Amino acid sequence: MTNFIFVPEGLIVAGAVALILMARAWRRPRWWLPTAVASLALVALLIELWVGATLATFFGGALVQDRFALFAKSAVLLAAALAIAVTDWSDEEAPTIGMAMILLAAFGVMIVASAGDFVGLWAGLELAGAAAVVLVSARRADLGLRLLVTGGVASALVLIGLALVYATVGSADLPAVRRDMAFEGATLPLAIAVFVLLGGLAVRAGLSPFQFARVPVSLGASPLGAGVIIGLVAAAALTVAIKIAAALTPLPAVFGPYLMVVAAVAMVGGGAAALATRSPRARLAYLAAGQVGWIAAGLATHYRSGLGASLFLVGAFALAATTGPALMAGADAGEFALAGIGALRPARAAGIALVFLSLAGAPPLAGFFGEFAVAAAVAQGGNLWLLSLGLLGALMSLAAAVGTVRAIYLQSPPDESRRASGVRLPVLTRLSTMGAAALCVAIAGYGVFANPIISLADQGAEALGLR
């Protein structure tokens, strides 16, 4: 079985390279390509679920296959497959390159999930970020440049932070860092290093108030590009954050207070901004920012249960945030753009509604179960003030999500003149309908059948050395 462990990664990279070559060879993409690529991602997922339970290390511990890797890779492969299925490819400037980039972004997260040292974490994160830059540049070169600059700053912060941690602890190997931390005291240099590192990750993940680049860029990007920025790149940064938090757990004082403050600001700020905005895609981005705050709150607990809950929520987050913009497709100009889509595109509309409600933490969907698990960990840590702020943010998020669901189902479809002014309905295909239906099942099933999923996430947290 050990020989098959990296077959999913191989399939994803091979698919991405093949798509890049096809983009050069074919002027117009083939109609069957999205189905084939979504199927490829699904096959990779099935292989991951089949062989991923095998525990192994490769390249001297640089890559590790454990329960954490299994969980994170499965979640990201499912998110990528569904995003490819539900994307309206007629609304993408470079469909073949777009498919290649989402596969590369997924590959980046897979590298992060398997990374056993700082190099792997940084490389995977950068790969996911680079794929997002390419996707955004396909529609708006200026926004691509903006994302590149912001990403460069974030990358520099992460790199400097990792280097400083390496300099303080003396190792870049995650288990070794964790082991050595047990004998270290909380020093100012280490605290500064972690502060810089978390700052870089917060920019990458789009945590409030660091969403200054991510939200505007995601608004101008193509739907798939927005999904990769809001979902996959953030998932990569959060996966890095979970691994770093697990390594730093013996010294919670060097990261706990930062994360609590950042989480509180993100949860409340994300909810308030989502309530204030009218644009569905911006609202989705802010709802996602609020949920990222919940994930950060779970990390701040520095307990296994908190990190396990955060990992569980990352899965729900990646699924909803990656597919959400792709589901909305071109219908993202304003709240009226989604008006009546429930009658015209029922499967897609149900998917959009569930994505919004899940990101808002509405019961009984995936996001609610994840946020509840985090809340339980936060309460166990005695941080009821953080929990109360989180609930305030969740309340605002819920009100915002209900507003969007109302537009989807309770408002009349826009007339032809308004549609002509830029409101465009996504093209109806069998693949997109099946993808949207599968997404609905996944978001609802993630919570209802949470027992095996959260058990796997808990084992994932245990695999990071947490007890």
Next chain:
Amino acid sequence: MILAGIAAASPSPAAVPGAGIFTSPLILSLTIWVPVIVAIAMHAIPNPRGRYDTLMKQIAFFTNLGIVFVLFITYNQFQTFLPTMQFEEKLPWLPSIGVTYHLGVDGPSMTMMVLSGIIGITSVLASWGVRERVRPYFSLLLLTQAAVNGAIAAHDMFVLVLFWGAAVIPIALLVFGWGGPRREAATWRLIGYWGFGTAALLVAVMTAYAASGGRSFDMDVLLKAAFTPRVQLAVGVALVIAASTRLPLFPLHGWARDVYSEAPLGVTIVVAGTASRLGAYLLLRTLVAADHDAARLLSPFIAALAAITIAYAAVAALRSADLRWAASRLALVPGGFTVFGLAALTPIAITGSVLSIFTGGLAAALIVAAAWTLTERAQTRSMQLLSGLAPRMPILTWVLVLAALGLLGVPLMASFPAEAMIFFGSFQSQPLGGFAVAAGLALTAVALAVIVHRVLFGQPNHDAPAVSDASLGESWYLGVLAGALLWVGLFPGGPKLPGTDQPIFDPGLINIMSAGITDIASPYVLPTPPAAAQ
């Protein structure tokens, strides 16, 4: 698949108290998940240009009828005087944080389930006139009912929070989509208050969870844990806030007027009848049943809230110039009574409160439904114009009078034994509160008398629009509510074969609800003065 999973993990039917010939280990899950599955299926059925609107209504009706049938079986096979939970279902859900899918019913929850069944079918009948977007309307109505049933049957605090919170979204969408002119304000108020209440409930649950060592959310574990007085008080206050937003109690009643008067009738009935009763049920199930010291400490405060709510409702109704607004204020009165009985903390008052949850739900639903129908038929809501309608609206006159009598708790109405027990039980422990509530009841009687006299028996207003009496369809849902109030009032112990103690088909709500109450009320038995015997 869900049901199969539960079936596999649930105990065998023979081991479940309450099991009988027609039972199933999934009987409570059926009442929750069948409406969900039907709602999803309805959503998936194509309905071009509303061609299958009638079919959608029929599906919703027969789903509710099926639930009533299931509940009828459950009710008849319920073992009275058994203090433990019955029809239990238990399987791990989020084991790493101690969450179990744990359902079960005892006497009070069985009583609530019966209420939910009656209200569910009544709400569908009251929604028969919906013409716009029929499919989503009935889907959301079924989801609401599923959430209410789930909250009633929940025996794990996570499951309770889940269904408690889940009820907000479909109800908000129903008000938003099908409400009256002020629907937007009504929706945001509902989301604000109920969301705040859900957050308070979550804070209470998490505080208790953390203080109990973070092992389990199961009520058997969480509510039996030993807490410090500070934690008990914090949890108790949060629970009172959560219950006050839902029931509602003064001063957290801000959503009630707009929602009861602007929501479509079927939704109003569900909210007034069952969804809001969950507030009192929460207090009973958590604060009174488990947190004895906090309950004793907070009881004067809760009693004061109840008395203020009743007095406020009566005064506000008297001052209302809109009949629906007046009815929505009067619908607060039964909730005040229920909570006052709980605050009294004596076995007889608690028993009265449990019955009052049932009768209060029916009476509140009946008064808002009667006012809603009357204003529709009279084409105006203004009390200036509504006058002397009795000769032209005989059916609605009867219904409104019955609703008023139900609110006041006169003999032969089901609310009479409930209010009598609450008063008998409360004057010992809450004498001041008892007088205040009695004064509030007198004010309510005045308000009802003024409204009924002006609207029904005053001088006819010749400037008012034309009126007509309730149609056959309207008579059905109003009749079901009024009939249920009368039935339990006439046969609280169920009808018996002449000359025997054998119930014919109804074991009697009083007998059903008594199971489990002894367990809840036993810590509150007042000590008998030792000198009394000498």
